[in-house]
Amino acid sequence: xxxxxxxxxxxxxSDTGVSxxxxxxxxxxxxxFGALLLVFPILFSNPTVTTIAVFTLIYMTAAxxxxxxxxxxxxxxxxxxxxxxxxxxxMALVSLHLNLQGGYEMFALVPLAGVAAAVIAVPFGLIxxxxxxxxxxxxxxxxxxxxxxxxxxLGFTQGSSGVQVATPLWTxxxxxxxxxxxxxxxxxxxVLVSWxxxxxRFGLQLLAIRxxxxxxxxxxxxxxxxxxxxxxxxxxxxxxxxxxYAFFIGQIYPQFAFDPLFxxxxxLMAFFGGLGTISGPLLGALILEPLQQYxxxxxxxxxxxxxxxxxxxxxxxxxxxxGIIPTIGDRLAMRRAERLGREESPSAAPxxxxxxxxxxxxxxx
Amino acid sequence: MSALLEVExxxxxxxxxxxxxxxxLSVQRGSIAGLIGPNGSGKTTLFNVVTGYVxxxxxxxxxxxKSITGARPDEVFAxxxxxxxxxxxxxxxLTVLENMLVATQRNxxxxxxxxxxxxxxxxxxxxxxxxxxxxxxxxxxxxxxTLSYGQRKLLELAYVLVADPAVILLxxxxxxxxxxxxxxxxxxxxxLNREGKTFLVVEHNMEFVMGLCHQVTVMHQGSAxxxxxxxxxxxxxRVLDAYLGGGEEEDRDDVAVG
Numbered sequence: 001x002x003x004x005x006x007x008x009x010x011x012x013x014s015d016t017g018v019s020x021x022x023x024x025x026x027x028x029x030x031x032x033f034g035a036l037l038l039v040f041p042i043l044f045s046n047p048t049v050t051t052i053a054v055f056t057l058i059y060m061t062a063a064x065x066x067x068x069x070x071x072x073x074x075x076x077x078x079x080x081x082x083x084x085x086x087x088x089x090x091m092a093l094v095s096l097h098l099n100l101q102g103g104y105e106m107f108a109l110v111p112l113a114g115v116a117a118a119v120i121a122v123p124f125g126l127i128x129x130x131x132x133x134x135x136x137x138x139x140x141x142x143x144x145x146x147x148x149x150x151x152x153x154l155g156f157t158q159g160s161s162g163v164q165v166a167t168p169l170w171t172x173x174x175x176x177x178x179x180x181x182x183x184x185x186x187x188x189x190x191v192l193v194s195w196x197x198x199x200x201r202f203g204l205q206l207l208a209i210r211x212x213x214x215x216x217x218x219x220x221x222x223x224x225x226x227x228x229x230x231x232x233x234x235x236x237x238x239x240x241x242x243x244x245y246a247f248f249i250g251q252i253y254p255q256f257a258f259d260p261l262f263x264x265x266x267x268l269m270a271f272f273g274g275l276g277t278i279s280g281p282l283l284g285a286l287i288l289e290p291l292q293q294y295x296x297x298x299x300x301x302x303x304x305x306x307x308x309x310x311x312x313x314x315x316x317x318x319x320x321x322x323g324i325i326p327t328i329g330d331r332l333a334m335r336r337a338e339r340l341g342r343e344e345s346p347s348a349a350p351x352x353x354x355x356x357x358x359x360x361x362x363x364x365x
Numbered sequence: 366m367s368a369l370l371e372v373e374x375x376x377x378x379x380x381x382x383x384x385x386x387x388x389x390l391s392v393q394r395g396s397i398a399g400l401i402g403p404n405g406s407g408k409t410t411l412f413n414v415v416t417g418y419v420x421x422x423x424x425x426x427x428x429x430x431k432s433i434t435g436a437r438p439d440e441v442f443a444x445x446x447x448x449x450x451x452x453x454x455x456x457x458x459l460t461v462l463e464n465m466l467v468a469t470q471r472n473x474x475x476x477x478x479x480x481x482x483x484x485x486x487x488x489x490x491x492x493x494x495x496x497x498x499x500x501x502x503x504x505x506x507x508x509x510x511t512l513s514y515g516q517r518k519l520l521e522l523a524y525v526l527v528a529d530p531a532v533i534l535l536x537x538x539x540x541x542x543x544x545x546x547x548x549x550x551x552x553x554x555x556x557l558n559r560e561g562k563t564f565l566v567v568e569h570n571m572e573f574v575m576g577l578c579h580q581v582t583v584m585h586q587g588s589a590x591x592x593x594x595x596x597x598x599x600x601x602x603r604v605l606d607a608y609l610g611g612g613e614e615e616d617r618d619d620v621a622v623g
Contacts, residue, residue, distance in 0.1 A: 201471070202478040204459075208467040211456035217438040218416060218448060219468040220528060229475050 037184060041177045048297070050176035054248060056289040057183035058241045061190045062262075063269040063281035065237035068194040069230040070267070071276035072203060074210030077128070078263040079140030082147045083235040085258035086120050087113035087242025092163040092252050093156065102166030102247075107182055110243045117239025118232050120147075125231040129224065132213070144260065151254035162253035165246050179248045186244065190237045194278050197233075206230050210276075261306075265292075268309060272316055274323030283324060288312070369394040369563050370446070370532055375414055375424030376587075384410040385421070386587040392532065392580075397554065397564040399578030399595075401571070403608055407587040408567045409451060412534055416448045417441040429531065443470055447525035448534035451567075453517040455524075457510030461501055464509050464520060465492035468527035492527060499523045499553060515546040522553065532563045539570045551577055575599065583607060 037057075041050055062084065070076050090113040091106070100106055128139045151157045170178060197203040205226045208216040217223050246252045266281075269288050274280025292305035320327035368391040377385040385407045392398045400408050413419035415426050417438040425434045433441055456464050466484045469492070473481070484492070496502040499519040504512065509520060518538060525533055538554070539547045547570070554564060554577065568574045574581060575595040582592040585607035591598055598604055 197479065199482060200479050201473075201481055201483050202475070204463060204466060204483040205478070207459055207463075208456050211458050212454050214418070214438075215450070215454040215456070216467060218418070218442055218450075219524065220439045220442040220470050221467065222439050225475060226478075229479075 037187075041180050045173070047172065047176055050180060052290050052293040054176055054179045054183055055293055056285060057180065057187050058245055058248075059266065059269060059289040060282050060285040061183065061187045061241045062238050063266040063273075063285045064187070064190040064194050064278075065234040065241075066263075066266045067270040067275060067277075067281040068190070068197055068237075069206075069234035071270060071281075072197065072206040072210060073227060073230055075129070075132075075227065075231075076137050076267065077140040077231070078137055078267065079124070079128070079144035079147075080235065080238050080266065081258050081260065081262040082120060082124065082144050083117040083238040084242035084245070084262055085147065085151060085254075086117050087239030088246035088252050088257040089151065089157060089163070090116040090239070091243035091246040092165045095166055095247075096163060100166055102168040104178075106166070106168070106247050109247075110182070110186070110240050113243030114236040114240040117235045117242070121232040121235035122228070124235075125228045129227045129231060141260075144258065144263070148254055148258035148260075151258050157254065160254060162251055164251045165249070167250050179244065183241070183244055186237070186240050189240075191278065191282070193233065193237065197230075198278065202226060202229065265309075268313055271323055272312065274325030274327075277323070277325045280323050280325040367394045368392065369429060370415070370565065371427040372411065372415065373425050373427070375411070375421045375426065377410055377414060377419060377421050383587055385414065385424075387424070388584070388588050389424075390582055390589050390592070392563060392565050395558070395561055395563055396579045397558050397566065397577055399574040399581040400565060400567045400584060401569070401574055401581060401598075402584030406584040406607070408584055409536060410587075411584070412448060412536055412567065415441075416446060416534065442468075442528060442530070445528070445531040446534070447528060447530035447532070449518070449521045449525060449536055449538065451536040451540065453514065453521050455509045455512070455517050455520055457508065459509055460506055461496065461509050461512070461520060462489070462492055462505040465496060465524045465527055468524040470528045495523045495526050498526075500549070515542045518542060518546075518550065519553075522550070526557070530562070532565065533557070535564060535566045535568075537568055538566060539568055539573045547573060 040053060044050065044053070062080070066077070066080055091109050094109055094112065095102075095106055100109075124140075124143055128136055128143060131139050152159055157163070168175070168178075197206070205216065205221045205223075208219075208221060209223055209227060213223055242257070246257070249256075265288070266285075269284035270281040271284070272280075272288060273282065273284030288309065291308065295305045295308060316323065322330075370390075370392040372388060372390040375385050375388045376383070388407065388411060390398075390400070390411070400411070402408055410419060414421045415433075417433070417436050417440065420435050425432060427433070428441075428444060428446055431444070433444065433446070436444075456467060459467070463483070466488065469484060469488045471478075493502055493505060496505055499522060501512075501516060501519055501523065504516070509517070512520060522533075522535070522538070535554070538550050542550065551573065554566075558564060566574065566578060578595060580592065581595050581598045582589050583598060583601075583604050584590065585603075590603055590607060591601045593601075
């Protein structure tokens with residue numbers, strides 16, 4: 001008995017029985033992906049392409065950060081544009097008051113924007129996280145519109161006339177590259193945080209909350225603290241890319257810094273790629289953001305992408321409701337199981353069922 | 366007195382409904398106490414009050430000579446009072462082992478909880494031992510959502526044990542479970558009780574309760590009406606009244622007929 005228990009423990013340690021061969025294949029895929037991101041601006045120097053690339057990185061980061069809370073906890077916030085806007089305004093207003101001229105020192109304001117986002121995220125989370133499910137979604141949207149209204153009307157934001165951000169005096173050829181690598185650094189942080197959460201005790205508690213919050217409470221999980229922490233962490237990262245966005249764009253207005261479509265977009269990216277996975281939001285943003293930018297440039301109709309998004313969303317919901325990554329993962333697992341079944345004698349069926357029977361019931365939560 | 370858990374004069378109303386009315390109950394250290402009563406008599410509400418899910422309007426709950434009235438569920442669990450639910454509640458999309466690890470208690474700050482892995486080897490070993498105890502060790506890597514109803518009951522018992530609670534409250538451990546498994550669950554409870562664990566069991570299966578419990582309390586309309594050994598409770602006419610409808614004068618006939 002104890003021998004059986006021991007071997008199962010070891011199976012868990014090696015990531016619930018994932019074979020080492022498959023693990024190294026996954027690691028290799030991540031390395032190749034990282035290397036491609038690293039050399040991308042060298043391969044493609046066209047400023048139109050690199051501009052799209054910077055926006056794509058920003059959205060990959062935002063979707064990853066959003067998923068780091070929503071995907072793990074099951075709470076679906078649609079007010080993260082608050083953090084994006086707070087980050088953007090922190091960059092714009094602080095650089096304005098410090099009279100910064102748009103050099104590298106501007107990047108030092110990015111972590112500050114993260115802190116500003118955290119300062120907003122704490123009371124926001126304390127209010128919104130008292131509610132659950134649909135009410136939570138509605139509260140986050142309401143808070144978002146309140147903050148957007150404040151950005152329009154508070155004196156220090158300069159209202160609808162917006163804020164100009166100092167333009168760096170970098171050459172046109174290398175201009176985008178600096179933003180690209182700055183965004184890549186933030187993305188790296190976001191992915192590492194998301195990965196770290198996944199394997200930490202805190203992450204396990206978030207996942208427990210997703211499945212049954214009340215039961216988790218009864219097992220000693222301090223649910224309010226865990227939820228608030230997850231919410232704030234994801235807000236900080238979104239605030240940081242908001243700051244980078246403001247610096248990159250050069251001027252910000254309330255309706256663009258606090259854009260209701262921002263949340264729809266990052267949520268769609270995470271759902272599209274696979275909610276609760278690490279690679280899902282990256283893939284979702286990698287597909288959808290260039291598509292949006294391309295359509296906007298090509299047809300100069302700013303809202304065409306929304307129609308395309310809607311159609312894509314419908315297709316995904318109908319054909320792979322859990323998103324691309326989990327669906328592909330399931331298919332591969334199924335194929336592997338079939339192959340194993342063929343190799344072994346049919347009577348020696350594996351004890352543990354290899355196919356997950358876990359419907360994605362949490363999609364609507 | 367060696368009462369480990371003491372409920373005194375607890376009342377709770379939901380709107381106009383008086384779910385608990387001056388309910389008192391005490392559970393002796395090292396005993397298996399039963400709590401029975403017709404549907405809607407307030408058993409589960411009493412559980413919810415004791416474990417912090419529901420705040421009582423009046424009265425007090427004392428555990429190990431400390432007041433836990435109005436404490437949060439996570440605090441109650443950390444103090445050593447675990448419970449299972451009437452309809453089993455497990456984390457369906459986590460593996461069986463991960464379910465166990467959720468219940469692992471650690472005294473650590475939020476930063477440490479982010480930085481440290483979900484479970485240390487010692488915590489995993491302990492979880493596997495308990496899974497072995499309830500016979501689920503071989504399923505440790507499967508998703509808990511694939512377990513059968515009976516297996517879920519066992520898992521729920523196992524992860525409550527992770528924190529090594531002094532008192533375990535079981536809400537209908539034998540409900541909807543086949544006879545073989547009922548025996549298995551009974552054996553586990555008896556074994557744990559021999560190790561010194563105290564139990565408070567809500568159950569409708571009379572045979573199960575009367576055979577298992579040292580002390581049985583009967584609830585009716587939000588109050589504990591009778592308390593005593595199974596034999597005493599079985600013989601008390603008020604218990605029959607409670608089960609067969611109301612105890613009002615006009616219902617006496619029905620009792621006689623039944």
